[in-house]
Amino acid sequence: MHFLLFYRDLVPDYLTRREPLRAAHLAHARAAEARGELVLAGALADPADGAVLLFQGQGPEAAQTFAQTDPYVVSGLVGHWEVRRWMTVVGQDAAHPV
Numbered sequence: 001m002h003f004l005l006f007y008r009d010l011v012p013d014y015l016t017r018r019e020p021l022r023a024a025h026l027a028h029a030r031a032a033e034a035r036g037e038l039v040l041a042g043a044l045a046d047p048a049d050g051a052v053l054l055f056q057g058q059g060p061e062a063a064q065t066f067a068q069t070d071p072y073v074v075s076g077l078v079g080h081w082e083v084r085r086w087m088t089v090v091g092q093d094a095a096h097p098v
Contacts, residue, residue, distance in 0.1 A: 001095050002039075002086040005063040007051040007072070009079025015048055017077055024071040029053075037062040039093075056095075060085065 011017060018025070032038035032055075041053035055063040063083040072078050088094040 001056065001058065002088045003055045003057070003060045003063045004084050004086045005053040005055060005067055006082045006084070007053075007067075007078045008049075008081070010049055011077050011079065014077055017075075018072060021071040021075055021077070028066070028070055032062065032066050035062075038066070054086070055083075056093075 029038060029041050037055050037057055039054040039056055042051065044050045044052065053063070053066070055066070057063075060083045067073050067078075067081045067083070070078075073081060087096055089096050089098045
């Protein structure tokens with residue numbers, strides 16, 4: 001199954017405030033990728049007002065735990081996060097191909 005983690009309501013000076021935490025955040029993401037949980041991740045651009053991370057697994061727990069322990073969230077840069085199940089139906093890695 002696939003799950004999308006959305007980061008929303010970033011602090012107004014997000015791009016500046018994230019710099020001291022960026023290396024730790026990226027290490028956190030790379031560790032989730034190495035465990036086979038995180039498939040793709042990245043910030044939204046123009047404007048830089050959120051991010052979307054794609055997880056795979058049997059349930060939403062990996063995405064939820066990621067968010068709860070992400071340096072960006074822990075430090076208050078992300079005002080709101082949400083995990084949603086994504087019913088993928090087309091593509092080589094679709095969880096529910098039709």
